[in-house]
Amino acid sequence: MAVMVTGIGHAGSYVVRDLLAAGEKVVLFGLFGGPGGPDAPTPDLHVLKRIIGDDYADRTEIVVGDIRDLDALSDTMRTHGVTKAVHMASMLSAAVEANPPLAIQVNAVGTANVFEAAARLKLKKVVWASSMDVFGHGPAYAGQTISDESVYDPPYLYGATKVFNEYLARQYARNHGLSITGLRLSRIYGYGEHIKASRGSGTSWLSSLLYDPAIGNDVEVVVPFGARSMDFVYIEDVADACLKALAHTEPGSRDYLTLGEYRPIKDAYDFVRRVFPAAPVRLDENDAPLPPGSSMTWAVRHDGSRAAAEIGYAPRIRLEEGLLRTINANRADAGLPPVAAPNN
Numbered sequence: 600m601a602v603m604v605t606g607i608g609h610a611g612s613y614v615v616r617d618l619l620a621a622g623e624k625v626v627l628f629g630l631f632g633g634p635g636g637p638d639a640p641t642p643d644l645h646v647l648k649r650i651i652g653d654d655y656a657d658r659t660e661i662v663v664g665d666i667r668d669l670d671a672l673s674d675t676m677r678t679h680g681v682t683k684a685v686h687m688a689s690m691l692s693a694a695v696e697a698n699p700p701l702a703i704q705v706n707a708v709g710t711a712n713v714f715e716a717a718a719r720l721k722l723k724k725v726v727w728a729s730s731m732d733v734f735g736h737g738p739a740y741a742g743q744t745i746s747d748e749s750v751y752d753p754p755y756l757y758g759a760t761k762v763f764n765e766y767l768a769r770q771y772a773r774n775h776g777l778s779i780t781g782l783r784l785s786r787i788y789g790y791g792e793h794i795k796a797s798r799g800s801g802t803s804w805l806s807s808l809l810y811d812p813a814i815g816n817d818v819e820v821v822v823p824f825g826a827r828s829m830d831f832v833y834i835e836d837v838a839d840a841c842l843k844a845l846a847h848t849e850p851g852s853r854d855y856l857t858l859g860e861y862r863p864i865k866d867a868y869d870f871v872r873r874v875f876p877a878a879p880v881r882l883d884e885n886d887a888p889l890p891p892g893s894s895m896t897w898a899v900r901h902d903g904s905r906a907a908a909e910i911g912y913a914p915r916i917r918l919e920e921g922l923l924r925t926i927n928a929n930r931a932d933a934g935l936p937p938v939a940a941p942n943n
């Protein structure tokens with residue numbers, strides 16, 4: 600019996616770590632940030648190594664494969680006795696907008712492949728990464744709180760691929776009796792986010808805010824959206840939600856807003872200023888331009904009560920704690936000692 604994790608990038612690495620800690624046998628399937636192929640680079644494995652330890656390859660089964668390849672995916676599941684899967688492989692927002700034909704292959708066909716393989720092999724559970732972008736931030740939601748019952752209104756193609764996958768999940772659950780959980784993730788932060796900078800993941804100001812001051816880089820970091828609030832979900836909470844969802848094996852498909860803390864963006868800026876008073880960090884009250892395809896759904900308030908009631912997920916890591924853990928992981932990478940939380 601083993602758990603497969605697909606698309607082991609930023610979030611998947613922490614899921615693998617927690618599955619290993621829970622005593623599971625873990626099979627990793629994905630491109631690991633590379634283009635695929637036998638000799639292709641797999642840069643995401645460097646983050647996995649930092650998160651799990653130097654022996655990461657001895658403790659896991661690593662299969663480089665493309666989620667678009669149904670045969671490779673199901674053969675890997677069969678060979679390794681996979682009974683549950685966490686599906687994270689995806690193209691991210693701006694990359695989807697830049698290449699819709701490929702994005703439909705990776706995000707929609709790739710997810711159909713996971714459900715199809717799960718049906719053929721009678722997997723007990725599939726958990727997969729949806730997004731709060733299924734709801735968007737259109738005028739209908741101005742001043743409103745979005746809940747899991749809100750109406751789909753994806754602002755861009757990325758969210759639309761996730762809406763399609765939510766329908767697909769329900770149909771596969773109906774047709775095959777599968778147990779599927781979609782996690783409608785909000786804006787994830789935490790150590791390792793830098794690996795996504797070139798992958799069309801929206802803005803990178805939060806990653807820079809927790810990296811450059813932390814390692815003493817003398818470059819100005821501008822924090823935009825300073826007049827707004829955002830849902831900050833810490834990466835270790837995302838992994839916790841995945842493991843909680845994996846434990847629910849009743850047939851059917853349900854999707855859950857998976858949130859962190861909704862806080863003013865200025866709070867993150869103020870925290871870093873208190874830890875590193877001399878760092879060249881500046882708050883800009885104005886919004887920054889986003890790459891085409893990236894939404895600001897994170898700026899709308901959401902209600903995560905369904906996840907709390909049905910899968911027992913609620914965020915455990917307060918914003919200041921998540922920021923500090925990220926800063927100190929970045930410092931450890933640079934060979935620097937940890938810093939303490941500032942006194943208020």
Ligand SMILES: NC(=O)c1ccc[n+]([C@@H]2O[C@H](COP(=O)([O-])OP(=O)(O)OC[C@H]3O[C@@H](n4cnc5c(N)ncnc54)[C@H](O)[C@@H]3O)[C@@H](O)[C@H]2O)c1
Nearest residue numbers: 606607608609610629630631632665666688689728784787
């Ligand atoms: N990061 C966020 O804030 C956020 C928010 C909402 C939802 N999500 C979702 O969470 C999941 C994980 O996101 P992440 O932030 O860890 O992104 P990531 O880019 O770090 O990880 C995605 C991984 O998928 C792999 N991949 C891409 N195409 C593939 C293919 N064709 N075959 C196999 N593997 C492929 C990449 O190489 C990478 O390792 C994604 O489904 C994403 O849409 C993320």
